[in-house]
Amino acid sequence: MIRKANAVWTGAGKDGAGKLTSPSGVLAETPYGFKSRFEEGPGTNPEELIAAAHAGCFSMALAFGLQAAGFTAEEIRTEAAVSLEAEGQGFRITRSALTLNAKIPGIDDAKFREIAEGAEKNCPVSKLLNAEITLDATLEG
Numbered sequence: 597m598i599r600k601a602n603a604v605w606t607g608a609g610k611d612g613a614g615k616l617t618s619p620s621g622v623l624a625e626t627p628y629g630f631k632s633r634f635e636e637g638p639g640t641n642p643e644e645l646i647a648a649a650h651a652g653c654f655s656m657a658l659a660f661g662l663q664a665a666g667f668t669a670e671e672i673r674t675e676a677a678v679s680l681e682a683e684g685q686g687f688r689i690t691r692s693a694l695t696l697n698a699k700i701p702g703i704d705d706a707k708f709r710e711i712a713e714g715a716e717k718n719c720p721v722s723k724l725l726n727a728e729i730t731l732d733a734t735l736e737g
Contacts, residue, residue, distance in 0.1 A: 657719035670699040
């Protein structure tokens, strides 16, 4: 399975602009640039997209892990906070902090944490990222 997306950039680094497009149409010439990446300008940025991919991948991995253990989540809410830090002349993604809040009927906290930690280690996006990944998991009653 291969998934694709395209980026088109015009102009210089700080003053230029880019557009991201994916075959699914979710990204359709979605703007990104210096202001959306390093300031608070309109558009998206690669780190936001990585955070969305990580949160989505982890949530799905958790759902499958729960299913394999005989549980079904009422709700899984995951936030991924991706950190971009200066490194030498450039930047590096150093961390993806996952915050999980889940409602799962019939599960105890120990089993919940075991399955959540397995999902964090085994989701394909976690395996891809060469950064510190943390998980703060809360089982809601």
